[in-house]
Amino acid sequence: MSRRPYTPKMTYGWWLDRPFYTRYMIRELSSAFVTAYSGLLIIGLWRLAEGEAAWNGYVSALSHPAALVFQGVALLFALYHTVTWFAVTPRTTPVIVGEDFLPPQPVIIAQYAAWIFASAVIIGAALWF
Amino acid sequence: MSNTTTVTLEVLRYDPERDQEPRFQSFEVPYDEDWVVLDALNWIKDNADSSLTYRWSCHMAVCGSCGMVVNGEEKLTCKAFLRDYLGRGPIRVEPLRNFPIERDLVVDMEGFMAKLESVKPWIIREEEKPVEDGEYIQLPKQLKRFKHHTLCINCLLCYSACPQVGLNPGFIGPAALALAHRYNLDSRDQGRHERQEVTGSADGVWECTFVSACSEVCPKHVEPGGAIQEQKIANSVDWFLDHLIPGRSNAGRTKE
Amino acid sequence: MDVLQTDVVIVGAGGAGLRAAIAVAEADPALSVTLISKVYPMRSHTVAAEGGAAGVIKENDSLENHFNDTIGGSDWLADQDAVEFFVEQAPKELTRLEHWGCPWSRDPDGRVAVRPFGGMKIERTWFAADKSGFHILHTLFQTSMKYPSIKRLDEYYTTDLLLEDGRAVGVLSHEMRSGKPVVVLGKAVILCTGGAGRVFPFTTNGAIKTGDGMAMAYRAGVPLQDMEFVQYHPTGLPGTGILISEAARGEGGILVNKDGYRYLQDYGMGPADPWPRKKAMELGPRDRLSQSFWQEQQKGRTIQSKWGDVVHLDLRHLGEKKINERLPFIRDLAKSYVGVDVVTAPIPVRPVIHYTMGGIASDITAGTPLPGLFCAGETACVSINGANRLGSNSLAELLVFGKVAGEAAARLARSVPAPSEASALAQAKAHRARAEALVDGSRGTEAVATIRRDMMATMESGCGIYRTQEGLEQTCTTLRDLRRRYRDVKISDRSWVFNTDLTQALELGAMLEIAETMALSALLRTESRGAHQRLDHPQRDDAGFLTHSMAWRQGDEPPRIDYKPVTITKSQPAARVYGGAAS
Incomplete structure (x- = not known):
């Protein structure tokens, strides 16, 4: 007459158990790349402030094949992060319009629209100057 | 598959008085296209092994007793049809994850009950309205704002699916936090600040990393994942406003 | 053996048990309440009630109407003093539940909405979409957690009442997860253990509805009253017996036989039109509707399905918007369990065992012939339901008499000494x-x-x-x-x-x-x-x-049956009238 509840251990590879978890972990990992790339941009600003020679050194360092590979990978992770984040945003900020919730699609579409608009402005500005 | 006559269930067994750790046992069960996994378990109990231990009652997906893991996914077994598992080998039935296993498919849910109570899931008001004065006015859209969060049947599928619950057993978890949010959003309630002492604690909403597996497995579309993110926003806004506006936090609190 | 001394022992933590526990806690916070249940409270079968709870609230209605509907529905077997008290208290209890947070469905102006129900002359059924019992149970359970004097023993199975000098003084239970026995002694005992639909094979009732409390009282010498009256709900899903709420008909659903004919008009419920119409056709009482199915079956006019004979409950004309708003659970259940989308196809249904009108002999005080023992809910036979319960009276009943039982037990607990442990x-x-x-x-x-x-x-x-x-x-x-x-x-x-x-x-x-x-x-x-x-x-x-x-x-012999008069105050027995003659 004795209870002896068995507590299963969570394995280190738990995030490989289901594709859903794996996708989540990739999203978590993507944050590291987004953060690292942000750091790279901040370093660029710092170099710019130090003068032309520093800036040119920075630009040439970015052209190194290893740096290019990093930027490519960081771009993919940033895209993954953005797309998955846009998909869940309607859950975090439900909006009631009239008597009912706004369905998720308009919220998602609005985010993409804002994204495309912001990108267009930046690219346009870069080409203009 | 119309000529299928039996299916094999691999059921997790654990008898604390005999087993050091859980094991699987296979049962051959007659196949009926209308049967759910729970019907198969009932068949085993009545015909093969009366010691098989599991919880169930309503058989209509509203009492929340029969949540288990079927072929790796959290399911209400009264709504998981055998026909949907045909042709993929044995059907594996396990107890919910992230809970101690009491016996076979029964888990210990005392921890969850304490968490549920900790979020003060009742209407908190400074002044109670006398019954003689009739009901509170609540517009349909005010009801709509929180109604989906009231639909939780406490089946615990979300706790089983949430890796954060597994990594930190103290995490208050999806269902209880969604219930806190349900009351916070109710136009009749004034207890948000009081609940924030719990939901904003180290084991509260900030322990959630928005895996959102909870919302994926929820059989009642309660959207606990969303409820937790909303609370992160609301708690943050309250924190800032409380610090910006002197006296706000006290004014917003109900009397103890 | 462990002994737990408490003031009030409550067995069963469904709607009635929780309401009784809160009533004790509110009557006197110094009284300790031990609430014992063989399942966690939210698993209790109150959870499965769908359509709603009756209580007079709208200006076009009156307590007298509710009284008359209930007495007629009971075929004059209900006790009229109890029914009069019940209809007076029901609106207060439902309002109280509103104050506790129950998400009742609302009219556009924000007031509580009501819907028509079978055998009711005027719409008076409060509802929370089609999960009214679920919301009532969870509201009560969540509210009960705020009272520190209520101590729960969840998943404790109670086997026996304990007596002392002809009084109920406690129960014997065991903790299911350890098997460990515990004696819970109190100055009053309340049984809220639900009905016994599981004595039948085809029932809406969950696995837990095995009449434990009725049997416990019966073994302790308390009579069971009106046990021959068992309700068939006219619309259950074939195969599983899953309940398809009377609300489906309250909202305008119709029942047809294999010829697409609204057969109820042949059994004193007609004429069929105009529709919808209260106390007529599909809004007749449950006993008559279930009996009409049987008659149709005898005539060979029911529909052959793979689950046996059925009739069709047709909701298509209500439209998707109304169905989603008022009957979302019904839509989900029909889709899942018989593969029918009610927006585009009729639901196969047949009568199914639903409710035990009988139970532990009780009265308007929630007391029983055994001193110290009270009861409420389906397990009790007050009797407000008589020979046939009207839909939506049971949820109101468990609130009204749960509260009465709790308050009566609290009064008693303050006036009697604690029982002795030895006996x-x-x-x-x-x-x-x-x-x-x-x-x-x-x-x-x-x-x-x-x-x-x-x-x-x-x-x-x-x-x-x-x-x-x-x-x-x-x-x-x-x-x-x-x-x-x-x-x-x-x-x-x-x-x-x-x-x-x-x-x-x-x-x-x-x-x-x-x-x-x-x-x-x-x-x-x-x-x-x-x-x-x-x-x-x-x-x-x-x-x-x-x-x-x-x-x-x-003992081991069959029971002795004797009889007790019905309390009649103001409504003399008459013919039950539905359909055209009722309006």
Whole structure:
């Protein structure tokens, strides 16, 4: 007459158990790349402030094949992060319009629209100057 | 598959008085296209092994007793049809994850009950309205704002699916936090600040990393994942406003 | 053996038990309440109620209307003092639940909405979409957590009442996860253990509805009242017996036979139009509707389906928007369990065992003939339901009489001394020895599942919608034999940890005794009234049977049945009128 509840251990590879978890972990990992790339941009600003020679050194360092590979990978992770984040945003900020919730699609579409608009402005500005 | 006559269930067994750790046992069960996994378990109990231990009652997906893991996914077994598992080998039935296993498919849910109570899931008001004065006015859209969060049947599928619950057993978890949010959003309630002492604690909403597996497995579309993110926003806004506006936090609190 | 001293013991934590616990806590926070349940409170079967709870609130309605509907619905077997009290209290209780946070559906102006229900002259059923019982239960459960004086013993199975000098002074329970027995002593005991629909094979009732409390009281010498009255709900899903709420008809759904004909007009419910119309056609009382199905079946006008004979419940004309707003659960259930989208196709339905009108003999005070013992909810027979309960009265009943029971128990607890442990412990040890013999030393040969299956089969064949002397006699004989076989019941599970084999055996013991009271009371009631229809005695017999039957336990022998007069105050028995004549 004795209870002896068995507590299963969570394995280190738990995030490989289901594709859903794996996708989540990739999203978590993507944050590291987004953060690292942000750091790279901040370093660029710092170099710019130090003068032309520093800036040119920075630009040439970015052209190194290893740096290019990093930027490519960081771009993919940033895209993954953005797309998955846009998909869940309607859950975090439900909006009631009239008597009912706004369905998720308009919220998602609005985010993409804002994204495309912001990108267009930046690219346009870069080409203009 | 119309000529299928039996299916094999691999059921997790654990008898604390005999087993050091859980094991699987296979049962051959007659196949009926209308049967759910729970019907198969009932068949085993009545015909093969009366010691098989599991919880169930309503058989209509509203009492929340029969949540288990079927072929790796959290399911209400009264709504998981055998026909949907045909042709993929044995059907594996396990107890919910992230809970101690009491016996076979029964888990210990005392921890969850304490968490549920900790979020003060009742209407908190400074002044109670006398019954003689009739009901509170609540517009349909005010009801709509929180109604989906009231639909939780406490089946615990979300706790089983949430890796954060597994990594930190103290995490208050999806269902209880969604219930806190349900009351916070109710136009009749004034207890948000009081609940924030719990939901904003180290084991509260900030322990959630928005895996959102909870919302994926929820059989009642309660959207606990969303409820937790909303609370992160609301708690943050309250924190800032409380610090910006002197006296706000006290004014917003109900009397103890 | 552990002994727990408390002020009020409540067994059963469904709607009635939770309401009673809160009533005690509110009456006197100094009183300790021990709330014992064999399942966690939110699993209790109140959770499965769908359509709503009746209470007069709108200006076009009156308490007198609700009273008259209930008395007529009961076929004049309800006690009128109790019904009068009930209809007065119901709106207050429903409002109180609103204050506690119940998400009642609303009118556009933000006031509580009501919907029509069967046998009700005016719409007065409060609802939370089509999960009213679910929301009532969860609201009560969540609210109960704010009272520190309520201590719950979840998943404790209670086997026996304990007595002292002819009073109820506690119960014997065991913690299911350890098997450990505990004696819970109190100055008052309230039973809120629900009905016993599981004595039948085809029922809306969950697995837990095995009549444990009724049997406990019965074994302690309390009579079970009006047990022959068992309600068939007219619309359950074939195969599973899943409830399709009366709200589906309240919102305008219609019932048709294989010719697409609204057959209820042939059974005193018509004319069919105009529709919807209160107290007519599909909004007739449940007993009449279930009986009409049987009649149609006899005429060969029901529909053959792979699950047997059905009729069609058609909601298509309500439109998707209304269905999603008012009946989302029905849509989900029909889609999942019979593969029908109610927006585009009719639902196959048939009558299904739903509710036990009978129960522990009780009255307007929620008291019982045993001092110290109170009861409320489906387990009690107050009786406000008489020979046929009207839909949406039971949720209101468990609130009204749950509160009455809690307050009465609190009053008693303040006026009597705590019981002594010695006598209760001696009884508990004797009771416990039987459970221990089953688990540790059982050499029985009769499987629980076999006896249970035979019991259900004989109840369905002899005690169904229409009954005969011959069928009932056969059922009584079979049940007596099953009780004998049960004495040799076999338990294979030797563990004390969460032994559901033991639980099922104990539940079966309770059900066999309850089944016997149902069958024998039905055999001796040689008239037809409400849900009790005798093919060999088709007329109501007020001279002989305007009485409550009372079943008293006689050990291993069948019960003794005697009778108690019905309390009549202002409504003299008359013909029940529905359909065109009712308007």
